[in-house]
Amino acid sequence: MPELPEVEQVRISLLPHIVGKTIEKVRVDLPKMILHPEPEIFARQLQGARFTGVQRRGKYLRLDLEKGCWILIHLRMTGALLALPKTAPEPPFTRMAFFLSGEENLYFTDIRTFGVAALVGEDSWRDKGYEGLGPEPLDPGLTPGYLREKARGKTAVVKAFILDQTILAGLGNIYADEALFAAGIRPTRRVNRMTRKDWEALTLAIRDVIRQGLEHHGTTFRNYQDADGNMGDNSLYLQVYHRKGRPCKRCGALLKQIKVAGRGSVYCPHCQK
Numbered sequence: 001m002p003e004l005p006e007v008e009q010v011r012i013s014l015l016p017h018i019v020g021k022t023i024e025k026v027r028v029d030l031p032k033m034i035l036h037p038e039p040e041i042f043a044r045q046l047q048g049a050r051f052t053g054v055q056r057r058g059k060y061l062r063l064d065l066e067k068g069c070w071i072l073i074h075l076r077m078t079g080a081l082l083a084l085p086k087t088a089p090e091p092p093f094t095r096m097a098f099f100l101s102g103e104e105n106l107y108f109t110d111i112r113t114f115g116v117a118a119l120v121g122e123d124s125w126r127d128k129g130y131e132g133l134g135p136e137p138l139d140p141g142l143t144p145g146y147l148r149e150k151a152r153g154k155t156a157v158v159k160a161f162i163l164d165q166t167i168l169a170g171l172g173n174i175y176a177d178e179a180l181f182a183a184g185i186r187p188t189r190r191v192n193r194m195t196r197k198d199w200e201a202l203t204l205a206i207r208d209v210i211r212q213g214l215e216h217h218g219t220t221f222r223n224y225q226d227a228d229g230n231m232g233d234n235s236l237y238l239q240v241y242h243r244k245g246r247p248c249k250r251c252g253a254l255l256k257q258i259k260v261a262g263r264g265s266v267y268c269p270h271c272q273k
């Protein structure tokens with residue numbers, strides 16, 4: 001699933017393809033992906049709208065339109081936004097097509113079909129997940145004190161805690177495992193067993209792994225690509241994710257995989273306490 005660095009790369013790569021372009025027509029092939037309004041109304045209201053910018057919050061993309069409206073998109077597992085010349089064939093797994101002014105069209109492709117889109121701002125409908133997002137890893141508001149305060153009175157395991165988008169926006173399985181490794185904390189540690197020092201180490205680690213992911217244009221394992229169809233390079237730099245049974249790059253112990261919060265979680269039994 002694309003996480004903060006991957007979605008940010010999609011945002012950056014989309015900008016030159018859509019900003020200033022007008023939507024001439026929208027074709028929705030998979031009605032269930034439109035959260036709001038009804039798919040026909042969604043398509044009709046977008047006709048003639050012009051893109052003014054692209055923003056990101058957590059793992060959400062916000063394609064801004066004139067008059068204060070935007071298309072809210074969550075790519076979920078395998079969603080992608082691809083800009084292609086009008087002369088090129090439509091990409092496989094196209095679920096929605098934006099026919100734009102100019103030389104290119106924009107395609108929302110999705111193999112697993114969990115991706116969603118909504119038109120926001122025309123009425124009072126708002127997406128709860130988007131509205132409830134916590135601070136971003138690189139926000140000044142994300143401090144060890146903030147996380148400690150949020151954890152007060154809770155007994156959740158730390159991995160579930162940092163995956164909770166209302167606490168912290170943008171982390172998914174890859175960057176959560178990487179941050180916990182960098183901080184030396186096991187994914188199963190209860191948040192009420194975290195010291196002040198642990199929170200400091202974890203906050204720094206979260207910032208570091210996200211920065212590194214951004215620098216390498218995201219992590220591609222299977223499906224993730226940006227609007228130009230490019231993949232990210234960050235998988236080369238990962239320490240634990242997808243490395244079950246392989247030696248820890250720090251100590252040589254074999255990495256273990258367990259299920260935490262319903263997700264496969266890889267950690268080093270020697271480096272992470």
Ligand SMILES: [Zn+2]
Nearest residue numbers: 248251268271
């Ligand atoms: Zn180790």
